């Protein structure tokens with residue numbers, strides 16, 4: 335028979351948003367269950383902010399050495415040991431991981447369950463564990479904090495061509511000779527700059543405007559800096575197809591001047607993110623969602639009033655600090671019935 339739990343709060347997803355809700359609820363002595371199907375810490379710790387900022391920190395050191403002579407400091411060339419850069423990234427993740435660990439949360443009083451959560455009906459979530467046992471959770475309130483995943487465009491040939499996303503790029507232990515990045519949003523460009531500073535040739539392809547959502551004047555400053563540092567950026571070009579050519583990757587692009595082919599050693603897709611709303615049984619729970627994510631009101635409640643959605647899955651901005659802010663609002667509302675809609679600065 336399935337184990338049945340009846341906590342006050344059940345949180346689905348142990349990333350930035352979910353961990354914050356669980357820790358706060360536990361601190362107030364509220365019974366809370368936290369369900370995670372992958373690694374504790376979610377995207378930010380494992381495949382997002384932490385590894386990307388660790389890579390960028392390494393790249394900044396390389397850049398400082400490269401520019402040292404402007405300040406009258408002689409550095410006779412330098413080498414990048416990319417295997418060591420890889421190790422540095424994973425050491426930083428490992429140093430932070432205990433904060434987000436199952437053990438720490440269990441010690442805070444949170445019941446942590448490993449497995450994929452799914453709504454059976456409007457009041458029940460089930461988790462099938464790897465041992466085959468099922469746990470049923472009937473909570474007073476549920477918080478969906480399942481994050482987002484890379485959204486891959488339907489590029490012909492992509493399935494048969496080796497490609498990287500944020501979920502795999504930080505596992506590289508050798509430096510790409512020539513990295514082709516598809517997508518000139520903040521994620522694509524921060525990685526493009528970091529790899530360039532560490533010595534890779536980098537080409538960025540963008541179908542529309544680079545940094546299209548940013549203030550144009552600020553975007554211009556960033557794009558000029560990237561050009562100065564040797565990142566080749568081609569805007570207004572669509573990727574027509576990609577193909578694997580032995581160890582190389584060929585990308586055929588279509589622009590105003592017709593088609594041409596760029597050959598690189600690695601292909602990185604940074605073409606946006608999609609909310610992790612599939613497989614949650616949202617229909618069974620009466621929770622509405624669209625292509626951008628789960629639909630919520632200004633208090634982050636879904637169409638099912640028992641259920642909140644926060645962070646990347648809630649379809650707004652996709653940032654760790656926003657997921658944390660959402661978590662704070664939900665804790666105020668779910669535990670203290672305080673009005674949820676506060677400005678970001680509050």
Ligand SMILES: Cc1cc2nc3c(=O)[nH]c(=O)nc-3n(C[C@H](O)[C@H](O)[C@H](O)COP(=O)(O)OP(=O)(O)OC[C@H]3O[C@@H](n4cnc5c(N)ncnc54)[C@H](O)[C@@H]3O)c2cc1C
Nearest residue numbers: 347349350351371372376377382451481645646652653654
């Ligand atoms: C390369 C990169 C760099 C970034 N850099 C920054 C940055 O510098 N600053 C910043 O603010 N943001 C940054 N972000 C964005 C940031 O990582 C996310 O906004 C943040 O992690 C979202 O938190 P979340 O709690 O919504 O989801 P996540 O942290 O992704 O957590 C969701 C968790 O839910 C789990 N899950 C999913 N479905 C289920 C299920 N059915 N059952 C159980 N568990 C489930 C997942 O395994 C995951 O662990 C970056 C993202 C990327 C990709």
